[in-house]
Amino acid sequence: MTKNYTRDYWESVLSGLKPEGRHFIDGAHRAAASGETFIRIRPMDGKPGAELARGNAADVDAAVASARAAFESGIWRKKEPLEKKKIMLKWADLIRAHGDELAMLETIDVGKPVMASLGVDVRLCADGIQFYGEMIDKMYDEIAPTGPNARALVRKVPLGVIGAITPWNYPMIIDAWKLGPAIAAGNSVVLKPAEQSSLSAIRLAELAVEAGLPAGVFNVVTGYGEETGKPLALHMDVDMIAFTGSTEVGKLIMGYAAQSNVKRVALELGGKSPLVVFEDADLDAAAVAAAWGCFYNSGETCHASTRLIVQRSVQDKLIAKIEAVTRSDIALKHPLDPAAQIGALIEEEHMNKVLAMIAAGEKEGARRAFGAERVMSETGGYYVSPGVFVDMTNDMSLARQEIFGPVLAAIPFDTEEEALKIANDTIYGLAGAVFTRDMDRAHRFSEEIHAGTVWINTYDMSNFATPFGGFKQSGFGRDRSVHAIDKYCDYKTIWQQFG
Ligand code: NAD
DSSP, X not given: OOOOOOHHHHHHHHHTXXXXXSEEETTEEEOOTTOOEXXXXXXXXXXXXXXXXXXXXXXXXXXXXXXXXXXXXXXXTTSOHHHHHHHHHHHHHHHHHXXXXXXXXXXXXXXXXXXXXXXXXXXXXXXXXXXXXXXXXXXXXXXXXXXXXXXXXXXXXXXXXXXXXXXXXXXXXXXXXXXXXXXXXXXXXXXXXXXXXXXXXXXXXXXXXXXXXXXTSEEEOOSOIIIIIHHHHHOTTOOEEEEESOHHHHHHHHHHXXXXXXXXXXXXXXXXXXXXXXXXXXXXXXXXXXXXXXXXGGGOOTTOOOEEEEEGGGHHHHHHHHHHHHHHHOOBOOTTSTTOSBOOOSOHHHHHHHHHHHHHHHHTTOEEEEOOSEEOGGGXXXXXXXXXXXXXXXXXXXXXXXXXXXXXXXXXXXXXXHHHHHHHOSSEESEEEEEOSOHHHHHHHHHHSOSSEXXXXXXXXXXXXXXXXXXXXXXXXXXXXXXXXXXXXXXXXXXXXOO
């Protein structure tokens, strides 16, 4: 029987919730060593939410020690592949079984519509754990070519202790992108979720242990970036940091790795992705893709299509269609309203930053077509309506900076060469798209746009089989797909001589 997801139902889930805010170390909850806590303010209504442990280096030390002990003991990495697979599949099932609760935890932290948290975030988190669980008993090692008197095994071995540092925009999904391959490869993990969105991570760890993952294989330490993330990235006993977040902090992470033990680093960073529309394109399809590509998750998406590079002859027509799609389909409502398609921004400070960037852009001469204003302030929450600026040039701040809010910059062009030049004129290289009916041109563009993912006549389509990540200052290393396992492993050669 399908559930009736009404506003009342979600209010009852919320009132029954008692979020756990302590660290999860060595299979159990633990208060911060300092005893300190902090309160998360809920973006949907500005009210105080959960109380969380305010971690510091002492808590990171405890979590890393637990992860190291689990790794060295071999309790996980040496387990039969089939057994490991069963545990990860059970974990994925438990995530699905606790979907409503996890969705609510994500919504009170992030402010996104609870139906989206359930239908997208919980689903993709479970699918991610399942994808890598299913790989465990299908990974083979190699035998290298040698002469007859030798046998050389090329083994893929786990690295050891992985520090995962994740952002607040898709917490559960991005956690799964790291936890799935890292744990499937046999590593232990210490996860430092963003201070804005730790609740789902703690619950994921509880469910992992319930599924049979040995204590210490997956630990969570909550707290601020400087106080918890930094000691994790500087830790001498962490073998790798898998980071998703801003380019600014990504650069710091590289520095911490260099200053400490030359640990490996994988970085998924920011973006300012171009969506190029030619006059021969299906403009209805392009409008739908441009609106959802930029405004989904209130624009708090690393690969959001924030630069609309549109052939001048169709700019006005396309913007009118984008406005129509936005007004009719992308409902901005209270996140517990089942009809909401987008909700609040992550916090007051971030909303004010987005509004300040909009104001600065207008001062530079950006012309507002619609939206991009604070709305629903009577709720106490932090809402900004989706908006578009037109007739932009690519040197304007709204076209260059990652705003991380629902703001689209439309930049007109005249020739194909110009469109490509504008598309690639950015420090980022996470994603891009081209809309045209000319398949030769679509092919040329997909080859020449310098980005980790390029879509043709669509936006933001993906599945777990496809790698995701960036070029240029959008980072390096790939999440998702079978290839993601590689970054959590290294090759070990075992040479045996006979005779
Ligand atoms: P952020 O860089 O501020 O924070 C990310 C994480 O790093 C958080 O857990 C934070 O606590 C931690 N952190 C902050 N300072 C730190 C320090 N000095 N040392 C160690 N850790 C530190 O990013 P955010 O605001 O949480 O997320 C938004 C950013 O993330 C955007 O730039 C967005 O593009 C990017 N992002 C990228 C991807 C991707 O896959 N490429 C996905 C989602 C988000």
